[in-house]
Amino acid sequence: MCFVVDLFAREGTRPKSLTSTLSRAGDLAFGNQSRRILEGQQREYRLRELIGRMASRLPDALREDPDVAAVLAEGRAGRAKVLILSYRAGRDEAGPGKGFDFSRATVRDRWEMGAAEMREALQTLEVEASESEALAVREIPSSTHAL
Numbered sequence: 065m066c067f068v069v070d071l072f073a074r075e076g077t078r079p080k081s082l083t084s085t086l087s088r089a090g091d092l093a094f095g096n097q098s099r100r101i102l103e104g105q106q107r108e109y110r111l112r113e114l115i116g117r118m119a120s121r122l123p124d125a126l127r128e129d130p131d132v133a134a135v136l137a138e139g140r141a142g143r144a145k146v147l148i149l150s151y152r153a154g155r156d157e158a159g160p161g162k163g164f165d166f167s168r169a170t171v172r173d174r175w176e177m178g179a180a181e182m183r184e185a186l187q188t189l190e191v192e193a194s195e196s197e198a199l200a201v202r203e204i205p206s207s208t209h210a211l
Contacts, residue, residue: 109198115139
């Protein structure tokens with residue numbers, strides 16, 4: 065089980081000013097980066113699972129070959145779950161500079177929101193990987209996000 069706390073939300077409304085556009089651009093750039101990494105991990109888990117399935121179809125002599133055995137050893141990835149919580153800045157948070165805002169009030173607000181989000185995530189922890197998913201990635205919907 066892995067919890068991903070994404071500090072930059074991909075979801076959001078259309079910006080209405082230059083300042084909100086800059087802020088939104090940062091959210092998308094960093095939020096999409098997290099998603100690309102997770103998508104790469106999902107591909108890797110699927111490939112490992114396929115390698116594991118192929119191993120059972122190979123003759124014993126081929127499986128015992130050191131070069132083949134080294135590749136087959138990579139196919140032993142187990143199932144994993146990733147739960148994503150995305151932070152959404154409050155309306156009064158510092159636009160494009162929010163990534164650099166470490167004021168006492170902002171850190172306190174983020175801490176409180178994060179604690180509430182994690183409590184909610186733990187209460188709704190019902191993510192089950194399907195038989196076809198080696199790495200299940202799910203986003204925890206939240207009712208406490210500030211929009």
